[in-house]
Amino acid sequence: xxxxxxxxxxxxxxxxxxxxxxxxxxxxxxxxxxxxxxxxxxxxxxxxxxxxxxxxxxxxxxxxxxxxxxxxxxxxxxxxxxxxxxxxxxxxxxxxxxxxxxxxxxxxxxxxxxxxxxxxxxxxxxxxxxxxxxxxxxxxxxxxxxxxxxxxxxxxxxxxxxxxxx
Amino acid sequence: xxxxxxxxxxxxxxxxxxxxxxxxxxxxxxxxxxxxxxxxxxxxxxxxxxxxxxxxxxxxxxxxxxxxxxxxxxxxxxxxxxxxxxxxxxxxxxxxxxxxxxxxxxxxxxxxxxxxxxxxxxxxxxxxxxxxxxxxxxxxxxxxxxxxxxxxxxxxxxxxxxxxxxxxxxxxxxxxxxxxxxxxxxxxxxxxxxxxxxxxxxxxxxxxxxxxxxxxxxxxxxxxxxxxxxxxxxxxxxxxxxxxxxxxxxxxxxxxxxxxxxxxxxxxxxxxxxxxxxxxxxxxxxxxxxxxxxxxxxxxxxxxxxxxxxxxxxxxxxxxxxxxxxxxxxxxxxxxxxxxxxxxxxxxxxxxxxxxxxxxxxxxxxxxxxxxxxxxxxxxxxxxxxxxxxxxxxxxxxxxxxxxxxxxxxxxxxxxxxxxxxxxxxxxxxxxxxxxxxxxxxxxxxxxxxxxxxxxxxxxxxxxxxxxxxxxxxxxxxxxxxxxxxxxxxxxxxxxxxxxxxxxxxxxxxxxxxxxxxxxxxxxxxxxxxxxxxxxxxxxxxxxxxxxxxxxxxxxxxxxxxxxxxxxxxxxxxxxxxxxxxxxxxxxxxxxxxxxxxxxxxxxxxxxxxxxxxxxxxxxxxxxxxxxxxxxxxxxxxxxxxxxxxxxxxxxxxxxxxxxxxxxxxxxxxxxxxxxxxxxxxxxxxxxxxxxxxxxxxxxxxxxxxxxxxxxxxxxxxxxxxxxxxxxxxxxxxxxxxxxxxxxxxxxxxxxxxxxxxxxxxxx
Numbered sequence: 001x002x003x004x005x006x007x008x009x010x011x012x013x014x015x016x017x018x019x020x021x022x023x024x025x026x027x028x029x030x031x032x033x034x035x036x037x038x039x040x041x042x043x044x045x046x047x048x049x050x051x052x053x054x055x056x057x058x059x060x061x062x063x064x065x066x067x068x069x070x071x072x073x074x075x076x077x078x079x080x081x082x083x084x085x086x087x088x089x090x091x092x093x094x095x096x097x098x099x100x101x102x103x104x105x106x107x108x109x110x111x112x113x114x115x116x117x118x119x120x121x122x123x124x125x126x127x128x129x130x131x132x133x134x135x136x137x138x139x140x141x142x143x144x145x146x147x148x149x150x151x152x153x154x155x156x157x158x159x160x161x162x163x164x165x166x
Numbered sequence: 167x168x169x170x171x172x173x174x175x176x177x178x179x180x181x182x183x184x185x186x187x188x189x190x191x192x193x194x195x196x197x198x199x200x201x202x203x204x205x206x207x208x209x210x211x212x213x214x215x216x217x218x219x220x221x222x223x224x225x226x227x228x229x230x231x232x233x234x235x236x237x238x239x240x241x242x243x244x245x246x247x248x249x250x251x252x253x254x255x256x257x258x259x260x261x262x263x264x265x266x267x268x269x270x271x272x273x274x275x276x277x278x279x280x281x282x283x284x285x286x287x288x289x290x291x292x293x294x295x296x297x298x299x300x301x302x303x304x305x306x307x308x309x310x311x312x313x314x315x316x317x318x319x320x321x322x323x324x325x326x327x328x329x330x331x332x333x334x335x336x337x338x339x340x341x342x343x344x345x346x347x348x349x350x351x352x353x354x355x356x357x358x359x360x361x362x363x364x365x366x367x368x369x370x371x372x373x374x375x376x377x378x379x380x381x382x383x384x385x386x387x388x389x390x391x392x393x394x395x396x397x398x399x400x401x402x403x404x405x406x407x408x409x410x411x412x413x414x415x416x417x418x419x420x421x422x423x424x425x426x427x428x429x430x431x432x433x434x435x436x437x438x439x440x441x442x443x444x445x446x447x448x449x450x451x452x453x454x455x456x457x458x459x460x461x462x463x464x465x466x467x468x469x470x471x472x473x474x475x476x477x478x479x480x481x482x483x484x485x486x487x488x489x490x491x492x493x494x495x496x497x498x499x500x501x502x503x504x505x506x507x508x509x510x511x512x513x514x515x516x517x518x519x520x521x522x523x524x525x526x527x528x529x530x531x532x533x534x535x536x537x538x539x540x541x542x543x544x545x546x547x548x549x550x551x552x553x554x555x556x557x558x559x560x561x562x563x564x565x566x567x568x569x570x571x572x573x574x575x576x577x578x579x580x581x582x583x584x585x586x587x588x589x590x591x592x593x594x595x596x597x598x599x600x601x602x603x604x605x606x607x608x609x610x611x612x613x614x615x616x617x618x619x620x621x622x623x624x625x626x627x628x629x630x631x632x633x634x635x636x637x638x639x640x641x642x643x644x645x646x647x648x649x650x651x652x653x654x655x656x657x658x659x660x661x662x663x664x665x666x667x668x669x670x671x672x673x674x675x676x677x678x679x680x681x682x683x684x685x686x687x688x689x690x691x692x693x694x695x696x697x698x699x700x701x702x703x704x705x706x707x708x709x710x711x712x713x714x715x716x717x718x719x720x721x722x723x724x725x726x727x728x729x730x731x732x733x734x735x736x737x738x739x740x741x742x743x744x745x746x747x748x749x750x751x752x753x754x755x756x757x758x759x760x761x762x763x764x765x766x767x768x769x770x771x772x773x774x775x776x777x778x779x780x781x782x783x784x785x786x787x788x789x790x791x792x793x794x795x796x797x798x799x800x801x802x803x804x805x806x807x808x809x810x811x812x813x814x815x816x817x818x819x820x821x822x823x824x825x826x827x828x829x830x831x832x833x834x835x836x837x838x839x840x841x842x843x844x845x846x847x848x849x850x851x852x853x854x855x856x857x858x859x860x861x862x863x864x865x866x867x868x869x870x871x872x873x874x875x876x877x878x879x880x881x882x883x884x885x886x887x888x889x890x891x892x893x894x895x896x897x898x899x900x901x902x903x904x905x906x907x908x909x910x911x912x913x914x915x916x917x918x919x920x921x922x923x924x925x926x927x928x929x930x
Contacts, residue, residue, distance in 0.1 A: 017278065024277055031199070034191025036403070038354045039436035043839035046354055078189050088188040092180055095804050098812065099645030100187030101194065101354040101403030126847040133839070135354050135404050136645045137808060138815030138876075139847040 003063045007032065008076025016063055022056075023047045025063035026073060034074045034104040038133065045132030048105035048112075049073050055112035057105075057131070074104035077111070086152060087111050090145035098136035106132050110146045119150045170727040171661045174654050178804040181650045182664065183643075192401030195358040195373045196433040202362050202369070206429035207236050209419055210280030212270040212287045213442065214262035217298060217510040217832025218310065219291035221260055221269065229272060229286035234279040238287060239422055240270045245387065251314050252508075254477040256387070256418040262291070263310050263476035264511050265834055266441030271418055273430065296510045296832030300450050300471050303507040310476060310508045319478045323469075323488060323503030332465045332499050336456030339465075340539040344531055345901045346524045348448035348473065348826040349819075350440055350836070351517045352844055353644075355403020357443055358433035359416045361423035369396045370420050372412055373403070375642050376682030377672045379411040387417045388424060392678075395420075399672025402644035406816070407516030408444050409644070410684050415442070440837045444480075445826050446517020448473035449487065449524045455532040461542050461550045465499040466492060468528055472506045475513035481506060483514065486521025486618070491564045493529035494573045494613045494770060495551045500563035510832045516684060518816055519874045522614040523881055530610045530882030531899065538893065543590075544886070545581055548611045548772075549574055568613055568768040569862050576794040576858060577611050580772040583856045584792040589776060597894050606777045606891025610883040613770040616686035616797075616871025622762030623687065624680045625695025627656065627703050629755040633729075633744035634666040637699075640680015641692025642672050646873065647805040648688060652696050654801060655867075659700035661729025662743060679760065686769070686871020689801060694865040695761035702757035707731065710749045711741050767862045767870035771795040773883035775818070779891035784910030786888050788818055789851055795875040796858040799868035806872045807855055813876020814853050819845035820877075821884035823903050843903070896920050 003020075004013040007030045014029045026032050026049065037059055038046030047059040050072040058071075077085040087110050090096065097103040106129070113120065113128040120128065125146045126139070134142060186192070226238035241257040258269045270287050274280045295308040302308065303317040310317060333339045361370040368388060374380045377397040385392045402409065415432065423430045434442065451470040457463040468491050472484040484504040491502040533551070537544040552573035553560050561567045586607070593605040624640035637652050649669040656667045670676060681687075704724060711731035712719045723734045731746065733739040747755040776790035791814055800806045823843040827835040836842040861868035881902070888904040889897060896916030900908055 019278060027197075028277065033193070033197035033199070034189075036191070036194070036355070037196075038356070039839040041436070041838045041840040043844075044354065044436070074188070075190055082189075084185075084188065091188055092184045095181065095808050097184060097187055098647070098808055099354065099402065099404040100183070100192040103187055104191050107188065122852065126850075129847040131846075133352075133354065133844055133846060135352055135406065135816070135844075136812045138811035138813070138853065139850055140811040140815075140853055141808065143847060143852065 001064055003067045005066055006070040008072060018064060020063045021059055022061040022063045022066050023058035026058060026071065032073050032075050036101055036104065038102065043133065045109055046102050046105040048108045048132060050108055050112060055109055074107050077107065086149045087114070087145070090148045094141045094145040094148060096137060096141040096145035102132065102134045106134060106142060113146065114149055120146070122147060171657050171663060171729060172726045175658045175801050179650060179654055179802055181647050182653060183647060183649055192403070194355050194401050194403050195360055195371050198360055198371055198400060203360050203429050203431060206360060206431045207273045207275055208280050209422065209430050209432035210272045210274065210284045211268045211415060211438070212272060212284045212289065213438065214258065214265060214267040214269055216262060216291050216293055217265050217296040218294040219262050220294065221258055221262060221289060222292050223290040224270060225288040226270065228288065229283045232283050232286060234275040235283045236273040236275065237426055238270055238272050245421060252311055252319060252478050254414055256414050256421060265832060266438065266512060267476065268415060268418065271422060273422065273426065297508065298510060298828050298830055298832040300473055300507060300509065303509045310510060317508045318505050319474055319508050320481055320506035321504065322485065323501065327501055327503060332467055332501055333456040336464050337459045338536070338539045339454065339456035340535045341452065341454035342531070342535060342899050343450065343452050344528070344899060346447050346449040346451060346527050347902055348445050349517065349824045350445055350826050350842055351406045351408035351443060353404030353406055353408065356434045356436055356439040357413065357415065359419045360429070360431040361420050362429040363424045363427055367394050367396060368420055368424055369398065371398045371400055372416055373409060374399055374412055375402065375405045375409045375644060375684055376411045377642060377674050378640060378678070378680040379682055381674045383412050384417060384420045387421060397674045399642055405644045406518045407446065407520050407684060410516055437838050440842060441512055441834050444515035445475065445512050446514060447524060447820070448514050451528045453528050453532040455536045457536060459540050461540060461547050463495060463497050463536060463551045466497045466529065466532060468502040470504045472504055473511070473514055474506050474508050475511045476508065477513045478506065478508065479513045479515045483521040487525040489564055489566050490522050490525035490615060491529065492562050493526055494553060494611045495529065496553045496557065502564055511828055518813065518877045520685070522874070523817065523878045526610065526612045526878050527882045527885065530886060534886050534889065538898065544609050545577065545586060548577055548609060552577065552611055566615060567765065569765070569864055570860050571613065571768065571770045572860060573611055573613065573770055576770060576772040576796060579794050579856050579858060580774045580792050583854060584774045584790065586774070602782055603778050603780050604891045606779055606887040608775040608883045608885065608887025608890055609772065610879045610886065611772045612879045613768050614875060614878045615766045615768055617690050617763060618685055618766040619687065621681045622760045623691035623695050624677065624760050625692060625699045626756065626758040627696065627699045629703060629743050629747040631744050631748045633662070633742055635660065635662050637667060637669045637696055638677050639669060639671045639692050639696060640677055640682065641688040642682040644683070646688060646809065651689060651693060651801050651805060655693055655696050656700055659697060659726070660703065660743070661726040686873035690767060690865050690867065690869050690871055691761055691763060693801065693869065694867050695759045697866055698761055699757040699759040702759060703755060706755060706757065707746045710746045710755070714741055714745065714749050715739060763864050765864055767798065767864050769795065769797040769870040769872065769875045771875060771879050773879035775880065775883040775887040777884065777887040777891055779888060779909060781892065781895070781913055784906035784913065786822060786904055786909060788822065788849065788884060790854060791818065791851060791880065792854040792856065793876070793879060794856045794858045795872065795879065796860050797872035797875060798862045798870040799859055801867065801869065809872045810855055810876040811853055813874060814880040815845060815850055817877040817880030818850065818884045820881045821902050821904060822849065825903050
């Protein structure tokens with residue numbers, strides 16, 4: 001069937017198998033491989049993207065279910081000139097990533113979390129990230145990164161967050 | 167001075183890897199979009215649903231008739247087994263030995279067809295009794311390899327036992343049988359590979375920690391000379407020891423690629439990964455410890471059974487455990503024996519710490535049992551018994567020689583940072599009040615062995631005519647930040663800015679010599695090789711610079727702050743790296759080093775875990791975790807802390823939550839991430855790290871390994887804390903994971919025992 005999505009602001013259309021998962025549409029059709037598959041039970045969150053502004057696990061949606069929607073992946077976060085989104089920047093500054101595999105999903109989950117609660121407590125960050133697994137960092141610096149952005153936020157918002165998809 | 171490039175070592179340099187990983191993501195093996203793999207077919211494995219059975223027939227005709235199915239390969243097609251009694255086939259032959267064992271491989275076009283076709287492969291099994299537990303294995307009634315006559319695949323130490331004499335002169339002797347449970351490594355990236363066969367060469371892209379070791383394994387399986395095999399390691403999404411070299415599935419993919427003559431790619435599902443990637447730990451341990459009432463430990467016996475799983479991939483694990491038996495303590499009399507037994511379960515192999523966490527958990531529980539037995543604070547018992555600083559280098563009764571350390575200082579630093587006295591007072595107050603939520607403090611003083619394999623590591627530096635440098639390392643990164651650390655080493659030594667250094671690893675055509683990453687060996691061997699190569703480059707450059715300047719070598723001086731050579735005391739004679747590289751011969755300005763250390767290093771530290779235990783529900787909450795992890799000199803504290811954080815979390819996870827469980831028939835009950843209780847952010851606090859750097863003289867950088875230390879210290883600290891929280895209720899020990907059910911049951915059992923004792927007392 002034909003599935004048409006706006007991915008990071010660009011229109012993508014393709015005829016795909018009915019059962020194709022959104023994550024495979026993003027990876028194999030749109031060619032955006034930052035979004036990873038880490039499990040098959042919606043447990044790990046490596047595939048987290050924003051669908052019409054809400055964070056979803058893209059391994060648990062059919063591409064067809066997302067037809068007509070707007071998707072933001074981690075590739076769509078930084079500015080065109082390469083300026084990192086504040087969450088990306090905080091991950092770098094706080095050493096919030098090691099192998100990088102969970103990172104795209106983790107970053108998107110935090111972008112979503114901070115939109116809902118711009119100034120979270122540590123407990124709120126930890127409970128908000130329950131659905132995103134990381135095996136490298138012990139979550140310590142990921143939580144620190146999210147809190148650092150929370151402290152900064154309110155000062156400015158970025159282009160990506162003002163985009164129509166969000 | 168402005169622009170000074172020296173002094174970078176020891177500073178918190180942000181990672182050069184991150185920009186790419188954060189914006190476009192890494193290129194993991196399943197992300198590869200390269201011409202060589204255009205049109206590659208997908209491999210799906212058909213796996214055994216039974217723990218132990220004879221394979222009586224495999225019928226692939228239905229699968230072969232499906233559209234998109236290119237081939238179905240079975241054990242009959244696979245290359246013959248090596249002539250070894252416990253050899254592991256690529257695809258099962260007449261017998262399967264664990265749930266998840268590969269039986270056939272289906273090669274298909276398209277994303278989802280493989281799973282459809284795999285379901286159509288009909289395999290007839292004749293079920294055999296499972297060997298699901300250590301007791302089943304030791305009974306030797308059902309044999310996994312009947313020709314060998316026993317499920318015991320190895321043993322050591324029993325012949326040296328002195329029996330009860332070991333504890334002669336001890337005023338108190340206590341012991342317990344405890345379980346160091348089986349856990350799953352769960353790197354976020356599952357296993358995967360892609361391969362091509364062209365021009366009589368096999369090229370494989372693999373998610374591995376060791377491309378060079380993988381090359382020998384693939385060449386051996388395919389009967390090819392090593393130079394007919396090229397292994398390329400793209401980004402690797404975590405390994406934790408479970409991606410050392412390659413597994414049988416990688417080898418099967420390599421073989422099938424050559425067999426079919428077309429490019430293949432394979433990426434397992436997480437559910438496959440949970441049963442088919444190797445597991446870790448899995449020991450049943452008997453510990454007995456004795457000493458005097460004033461706290462001196464005199465004797466320790468440690469006997470354990472190492473579960474090997476279905477194939478003996480991990481003979482080195484129990485020997486490493488045995489080597490580290492006495493931990494950080496100076497114990498006059500120590501004995502250790504083990505058996506290594508086959509069970510019809512997923513094979514056990516390295517998992518972060520690999521043998522050392524098991525030894526540490528045993529001795530740390532033993533020390534706490536001893537402390538409880540004599541009524542002394544466990545911190546005091548540790549202080550009395552750790553190896554004192556004037557005894558280094560110290561050779562243990564089981565043959566390890568600890569290089570450097572000050573274990574009592576590590577302990578005291580942790581106690582001071584945590585406010586141990588206040589915490590004990592708070593605990594006493596809660597006990598006094600009979601609070602529902604009790605406080606537990608758990609300690610571990612540990613020592614571990616890193617770079618214990620005795621091998622070296624390669625490091626080559628090329629200086630280019632544009633003044634940049636390329637580092638070729640045999641070491642292999644999967645999250646540790648090698649590129650950042652190696653670039654820092656070059657900048658420090660040669661004054662070439664980190665941004666002008668490119669680090670290359672993991673392509674055996676470019677770097678044929680190397681060993682790769684495991685056992686926390688990277689910085690102390692691979693980093694030291696880069697450091698030494700930089701030194702050699704400098705020596706060569708001195709001669710070239712002297713020639714260019716028309717003076718003698720002695721007249722040249724190097725200014726590492728700017729990375730320039732000049733004639734001593736003469737301004738305006740600066741020669742930059744590019745110019746010197748241009749003056750080099752046809753091989754360019756390059757140095758290639760294999761660094762081998764004279765001996766392993768022994769990082770050490772102390773962990774204090776603080777837990778709250780709800781005595782009505784048994785729920786444990788880890789509220790604080792304070793550590794000293796001394797791994798010698800730090801090249802980049804940011805990276806070292808990251809290693810500690812991850813290690814602490816994985817170790818705490820074993821103590822609190824994680825366990826691979828099988829039923830009596832050998833069926834895995836934790837086969838998905840929905841069933842396996844992998845630790846999340848909600849179950850962990852932020853960690854409190856205390857700095858400590860005791861250099862070693864074993865390598866020129868003064869560094870030890872930091873990759874596994876956190877895991878080794880945290881597991882027993884957290885477990886000890888849980889027991890401590892309910893010790894006043896009469897609980898002596900709780901096996902890991904300390905789930906609410908277990909903690910609650912332990913509290914109930916202690917209460918019942920107490921009630922019975924009171925009754926018996928009254929009856930007298």
